[in-house]
Amino acid sequence: MRVRDLTADDFVAYRRLSGGAFGGPVATEARPFAPGQTPLGIDSAALPGGADGVIAAGARIRHDTISLGGGVATCGGIAGLAVHPAHRGDGLFGSMLSAVIDRCAQEGMAFSMLYPSNPGIYRRYGYQVVAQGNAMIVPLVDLQRLRPAPDRRLVPVTEETMPRLRALYRELTAGENAMLRREGPLFPGGLPAEGWQGLLLEDSQGRDHGYLSWTRVPERDDGVGLEVHEALGRTRADRSELLRSLGSWSTVTELVRVRLLTEDPLLDVLPGGRLRPDPQVLPLVMMRVIDTAAALRARPAPAGLQGTIRLVVEDGTVPAGSCRAEGTWIVTATEGTVGVSQEGAVDDDPTNPSGSAELGAAVLDIHAASLLLTGGRRLADARRLGLRASADPSAEHFLDTLLAGPRPSVLDSF
Numbered sequence: 001m002r003v004r005d006l007t008a009d010d011f012v013a014y015r016r017l018s019g020g021a022f023g024g025p026v027a028t029e030a031r032p033f034a035p036g037q038t039p040l041g042i043d044s045a046a047l048p049g050g051a052d053g054v055i056a057a058g059a060r061i062r063h064d065t066i067s068l069g070g071g072v073a074t075c076g077g078i079a080g081l082a083v084h085p086a087h088r089g090d091g092l093f094g095s096m097l098s099a100v101i102d103r104c105a106q107e108g109m110a111f112s113m114l115y116p117s118n119p120g121i122y123r124r125y126g127y128q129v130v131a132q133g134n135a136m137i138v139p140l141v142d143l144q145r146l147r148p149a150p151d152r153r154l155v156p157v158t159e160e161t162m163p164r165l166r167a168l169y170r171e172l173t174a175g176e177n178a179m180l181r182r183e184g185p186l187f188p189g190g191l192p193a194e195g196w197q198g199l200l201l202e203d204s205q206g207r208d209h210g211y212l213s214w215t216r217v218p219e220r221d222d223g224v225g226l227e228v229h230e231a232l233g234r235t236r237a238d239r240s241e242l243l244r245s246l247g248s249w250s251t252v253t254e255l256v257r258v259r260l261l262t263e264d265p266l267l268d269v270l271p272g273g274r275l276r277p278d279p280q281v282l283p284l285v286m287m288r289v290i291d292t293a294a295a296l297r298a299r300p301a302p303a304g305l306q307g308t309i310r311l312v313v314e315d316g317t318v319p320a321g322s323c324r325a326e327g328t329w330i331v332t333a334t335e336g337t338v339g340v341s342q343e344g345a346v347d348d349d350p351t352n353p354s355g356s357a358e359l360g361a362a363v364l365d366i367h368a369a370s371l372l373l374t375g376g377r378r379l380a381d382a383r384r385l386g387l388r389a390s391a392d393p394s395a396e397h398f399l400d401t402l403l404a405g406p407r408p409s410v411l412d413s414f
Contacts, residue, residue: 157198177375225253360395
């Protein structure tokens with residue numbers, strides 16, 4: 001079945017499909033899809049029992065960039081993948097997702113990312129869970145006990161100061177793994193959605209040290225009246241000062257929900273005792289390697305790491321040649337740079353390659369590759385999940401060192 005690019009003439013039909021699957025408004029007028037996306041679809045009329053003007057299956061590929069341990073990688077964010085109820089069970093989901101993966105490769109993506117409601121169906125196509133949303137509920141009165149930081153002041157975030165916040169965000173998250181860079185056109189300039197507010201933390205010289213963003217919400221049954229989207233700071237004292245400023249809200253509401261990174265330094269500052277994990281179901285994040293060489297080259301090599309290994313990535317989840325994840329690669333780290341070149345055919349015993357006996361070697365299946373190349377995990381972690389991640393000691397040390405860093409975090413907006 002043919003998967004094609006969708007155009008402005010398909011906008012209403014696609015929104016009818018996605019709105020029916022996920023909720024939300026249904027469009028009534030044709031218009032171009034938002035910039036920074038590639039919309040794809042399958043026509044219902046081309047299928048048995050189909051109808052004109054109906055999209056049988058569709059999806060959008062977001063052209064995102066993500067931080068990768070000090071580097072930047074391209075990433076195809078998968079959004080709005082849906083199949084019309086009349087065509088479910090006919091294999092359209094697999095055809096659509098395979099086409100999405102192939103298109104990500106054509107458009108030079110190193111990774112693909114999505115937020116699944118059913119992880120199992122995506123796992124069949126090489127996607128692997130790499131992160132989960134995280135949040136804590138904190139009594140606001142407890143934050144008043146935090147000590148003030150010297151030489152710091154709070155500045156309102158306005159249209160004029162928002163560029164400072166965006167620049168600080170990119171700086172403070174540069175060493176993270178998988179964090180969206182939040183660049184245009186997917187993230188246009190200006191203030192985020194209505195209701196969003198923020199504060200910058202600066203010193204007496206006007207240098208920015210952190211920021212806090214939140215939305216005031218009607219109190220729900222859980223007592224939360226404030227949703228904190230982010231609290232990022234350069235130092236522990238900066239983070240403490242940002243949290244302390246939230247304490248002033250205790251006169252109008254009782255609790256705050258604070259969204260966190262996977263390994264968030266805020267946890268070292270938040271007062272203990274009465275804070276508790278958010279009981280809401282938090283989203284999973286799945287990623288897939290699209291181009292192994294691009295994923296490796298995007299990451300700088302840690303200082304002091306020198307060497308060369310032979311890396312085999314196996315991928316039986318999509319047709320051969322539909323993406324650039326599978327192959328045999330010679331990976332070199334020298335002077336802070338990662339070099340990658342593709343070798344020829346995979347030997348029968350890839351852990352002991354003929355003609356390359358001097359090289360350490362590793363073999364990863366696509367799920368282990370997707371987990372590990374996103375960063376923040378060791379080969380032993382992949383093996384504990386039952387994934388194939390075999391290596392001799394020198395190659396395992398090389399990869400564990402190269403791919404180190406915080407575990408992946410994905411916060412999808414300001």
